[in-house]
Amino acid sequence: MRNPYNKYYLTEEYFGKPYPGLVEFFKAYSERGNVLDLGCGQGRDALFLGRIGYQVTGIDISDIGIQRLNKTAQIERLKVKGFVADIFKFGITDEFDMVLLDSILHFYKNDFKKEKDFLTRVIEELKPNGVLCNFMQKGSKREHELKNIIFEAGIDFIVLSDGYTEYPEYNSEIHMYIIKKL
Ligand SMILES: C[S@@+](CC[C@H](N)C(=O)[O-])C[C@H]1O[C@@H](n2cnc3c(N)ncnc32)[C@H](O)[C@@H]1O
Structure with a gap:
């Protein structure tokens, strides 16, 4: 399976x-759990998490991305494994x-329903005490959509992080919303 990200x-x-902000959160988090990085x-992120002691499964449709991830993980003997699959x-x-979504949700008009259904399913399937970490481009409308979808899913949760982190390489800011399902 190939995708447009292969060239990047x-x-x-x-x-x-x-x-x-991602580095800070995961370093400070007390449990080194098993992370699913969807659209890795x-x-x-997956390699960074592996280096600080997390076990990570990465999923992406880019075979080139997954090849690179697995090569580095193997060389560094990390507990990180990537698979080519559809998130x-x-x-x-x-x-x-823990489930990590980094730059996967955008809530553009054409993708809204697909992303909403996807996020709702992720929240529903996440086990109790599971943690959902979403990182996406800053934007009040999309942040509102995100919180609304989580609210509508009707689960009990606590918010571990709701703030912004820098994205120095792209001179922008990222909203980080991290919740723990109860
Ligand atoms: C903006 S990139 C973010 C990559 C990574 N999370 C990061 O922050 O570096 C979006 C990623 O989602 C992947 N992707 C898009 N649609 C996908 C799908 N249906 N299944 C799996 N991966 C997908 C792309 O291949 C790409 O690697």
């Missing part, structure tokens, strides 16, 4: 390094303690 992932660290790309069909089983 020929460049190392195409999307840059993990955001400072070439693994900037919109990938089931969230109990083995995953």
